Structure formats: structure tokens, C-alpha cells
Amino acid sequence: MRPDEIHVIYGTQPLTMVKDLLDQMKAADHIDQGMKIALKPNLVVAKPSREGATTTPAIAEGIIQYLLEHNLRNISIIEGSWVGDQTARAFKICGYDEISRKYQIPLVDLQKDDAQNISVQGQSLKICKKVLETDYLINLPVLKAHCQTLFTCALKNLKGCIPNSEKRRYHSLGLHKPIAYLSKALKTSLNVVDALNGDLTFEEGGNPIQMDRIIAGQDPVLIDTYCASLIGYTKEEIAYISLAEQLGVGMGELARAHVVEYNRDLQNGTAFQPSKKAARLAERVHASDACSACFGGLIHALNRLEENGQLRQLEEPIYIGQGYKNQVLSGLGIGNCTSGCTHYLKGCPPSALDMVHFLETAKSPIK
Ligand code: SF4
Numbered sequence: 368m369r370p371d372e373i374h375v376i377y378g379t380q381p382l383t384m385v386k387d388l389l390d391q392m393k394a395a396d397h398i399d400q401g402m403k404i405a406l407k408p409n410l411v412v413a414k415p416s417r418e419g420a421t422t423t424p425a426i427a428e429g430i431i432q433y434l435l436e437h438n439l440r441n442i443s444i445i446e447g448s449w450v451g452d453q454t455a456r457a458f459k460i461c462g463y464d465e466i467s468r469k470y471q472i473p474l475v476d477l478q479k480d481d482a483q484n485i486s487v488q489g490q491s492l493k494i495c496k497k498v499l500e501t502d503y504l505i506n507l508p509v510l511k512a513h514c515q516t517l518f519t520c521a522l523k524n525l526k527g528c529i530p531n532s533e534k535r536r537y538h539s540l541g542l543h544k545p546i547a548y549l550s551k552a553l554k555t556s557l558n559v560v561d562a563l564n565g566d567l568t569f570e571e572g573g574n575p576i577q578m579d580r581i582i583a584g585q586d587p588v589l590i591d592t593y594c595a596s597l598i599g600y601t602k603e604e605i606a607y608i609s610l611a612e613q614l615g616v617g618m619g620e621l622a623r624a625h626v627v628e629y630n631r632d633l634q635n636g637t638a639f640q641p642s643k644k645a646a647r648l649a650e651r652v653h654a655s656d657a658c659s660a661c662f663g664g665l666i667h668a669l670n671r672l673e674e675n676g677q678l679r680q681l682e683e684p685i686y687i688g689q690g691y692k693n694q695v696l697s698g699l700g701i702g703n704c705t706s707g708c709t710h711y712l713k714g715c716p717p718s719a720l721d722m723v724h725f726l727e728t729a730k731s732p733i734k
Pocket residue numbers: 634656657658660661687688689701702703704705714715716717
């Protein structure tokens with residue numbers, strides 16, 4: 368496993384997917400026996416993961432099984448929910464109490480932990496002590512949109528590792544700068560992203576978009592740059608990613624990344640269950656057996672176009688899905704399956720960012 372690697376596995380069975388992924392990455396080779404390992408999910412609110420806000424518990428469970436199978440037993444699950452909720456409630460409602468009982472893994476409520484002052488290049492930060500005592504931090508963010516920072520994933524998930532008073536202070540500072548400095552102070556050893564069904568617009572969920580994949584890598588800047596592209600953003604649009612890169616936290620050049628994909632052939636169509644907003648965004652989309660990884664990306668791309676006021680200018684029909692393979696169609700195609708369209712975007716699946724660029728140039732009918 369090298370820092371420039373991004374590992375992506377597709378599917379709908381998170382427990383087996385994440386174990387396969389860690390096996391492929393040989394993750395255990397990087398962890399010494401006796402190391403204090405902490406899993407940091409995103410349990411920002413006390414809502415089950417199906418609502419798009421919190422980390423799917425089966426991902427944490429799969430990682431725990433993998434670690435135990437490799438005789439790595441010094442494991443805890445740590446989290447501090449947002450100021451408006453109690454971590455203990457989130458542990459229970461999100462399914463982590465059950466995991467804790469089943470595997471005898473302690474749950475650490477960081478809202479109740481003491482904090483330590485850390486200085487990072489002149490910035491003073493408070494970080495929960497239990498996190499600082501960790502030898503190997505496994506960050507388990509959810510890939511989703513955020514109403515203030517637009518996007519949240521690996522870097523921003525670390526905000527659960529600070530006291531509530533500090534969370535309030537970050538908001539008064541506009542979030543981006545303190546998040547970037549926090550990522551400089553707190554090294555993640557591994558980032559395993561829940562990109563199964565993160566929310567379309569808000570960090571608290573309610574509008575989950577099926578994306579059916581788990582993404583892993585060492586470098587949180589690279590992981591965030593890649594994941595931002597999956598919901599239609601560049602790293603330059605998310606200020607804290609660029610700032611973290613400038614601070615030397617990691618490298619955010621996708622062109623230099625080595626992306627390894629697993630189970631791509633196992634993607635299947637028809638699984639996508641559009642929410643009300645997703646259905647509205649997809650009004651002009653013709654989908655036939657579209658893989659959810661592809662269709663989910665398109666929903667995010669259409670949402671970006673709507674935010675930019677460009678969606679209404681799109682005049683041509685959009686086709687997506689395996690049902691359009693080998694068909695000649697008049698309109699815009701998304702993905703390799705639609706190569707018979709007048710214009711189509713290559714990829715299987717293409718990123719939402721590529722879809723945004725493709726649809727932006729197509730918003731006036733292509734001559
Ligand atoms: S291009 Fe076709 S096969 Fe590939 S992800 Fe999209 S719908 Fe699925």
C-alpha cells in the first residue's frame with residue numbers, strides 16, 4: 368500500500384467488501400502487534416446509516432473481523448457526535464453498541480474526554496486525549512455533501528475528535544482553515560470511506576444517494592480529492608482540501624494517483640432507489656439498468672448543475688445504463704454503455720466531476 372494508491376470496491380455487501388479490500392491492500396502488514404488501533408466512524412447524528420449521514424456499521428464490523436483475524440486486538444471505536452446530539456445515543460441508534468457487545472470492543476465517547484492543546488504552525492488547537500494516544504487511526508468517513516463546506520469526507524471527519532467547545536470555535540472561524548490545520552495535527556493511518564449511500568446535500572442525511580462502493584487509501588488529501596470528484600467537485604472548490612495540501616498533509620493530484628478497482632464487473636443495474644429530490648433532478652434522464660455507482664454520480668452532477676443555474680438549460684435527453692448498450696440514440700450518453708448516443712461520456716463509471724464538465728458543454732445543443 369503506497370500513499371498514492373486509491374482502492375475502490377463496488378458492491379452492496381459492505382462487510383465482505385471491506386474485508387476483501389483490506390486483504391487486497393494487505394493492510395495488516397502495516398500494523399504492528401500491540402498498537403492501539405482506533406476506528407473513527409462518522410456518527411455526527413443519531414441516525415441509522417440508511418439515511419445517508421452516518422458510517423454503515425457493517426464497515427466497522429468488517430474491519431474489526433479483519434483485524435481480529437490478523438491477531439490485532441487492541442481496538443476501540445472513538446467518536447464525538449456534533450454539538451446537537453449525544454455520542455452515546457448515536458452509538459446505540461447507529462448500531463455500534465451491538466458491535467461493541469459482540470466483539471468486546473470499547474466505545475469511547477470523545478464528548479466526555481479531556482482535551483490537550485496542540486500548536487500547529489502557529490495555530491492553537493484542542494484535540495481529545497484518547498485520539499492522541501492512538502497509534503493507528505482508521506478514519507471511517509461517509510462521502511456526502513455538506514451545506515457549509517459543500518463536501519465532507521476524510522479530512523472533515525476528524526472534527527469528531529475535538530471537544531464540543533472547539534467545534535463551536537471552528538464554526539466561528541469558517542471551518543476550512545481549522546479543519547486543514549487539524550488534519551496536520553492528527554495523522555490518519557488509513558481512510559476507509561463509506562461511499563454506499565451518502566447524502567446529496569446535507570451532512571445530517573435525509574436524502575441518501577446510492578453509490579455502492581467503499582474507497583480506501585492512506586492519504587486523506589488524495590482520498591478527499593478523489594471523493595470530491597465523485598460528487599462533482601474539484602479540490603479547488605473545497606478550500607480545506609487545498610489548504611491541507613499546502614500544509615503538507617498529502618498530495619491532491621489525481622493524475623498522479625494509482626486507482627485500483629475491484630468488483631467492477633459485479634456492478635449491476637436497477638438497484639437505484641431515487642429519493643424525491645433525486646427523482647426530480649433525473650426528470651429528463653432515461654435510465655435502463657443503470658448501475659447505482661453511475662446513476663448516483665449523475666444525480667450529484669445534476670445537482671451541481673442545478674446549484675450553478677445550468678440545469679434548466681440542458682435541452683437534450685440524457686441516457687444512462689446497460690440497457691442502452693449497442694443502441695443508436697439521439698441525445699447525451701453517460702458512461703461506456705451509451706457509446707451509441709450522439710455524444711457520450713466515456714467511463715465505467717465516469718466521475719460526477721467529468722459528468723458536470725460534459726453536461727456543461729452540452730447545455731447548449733451540440734452542433
Ligand atoms: S457505464 Fe454502464 S456498466 Fe459502467 S457503470 Fe455505467 S451503467 Fe454500469
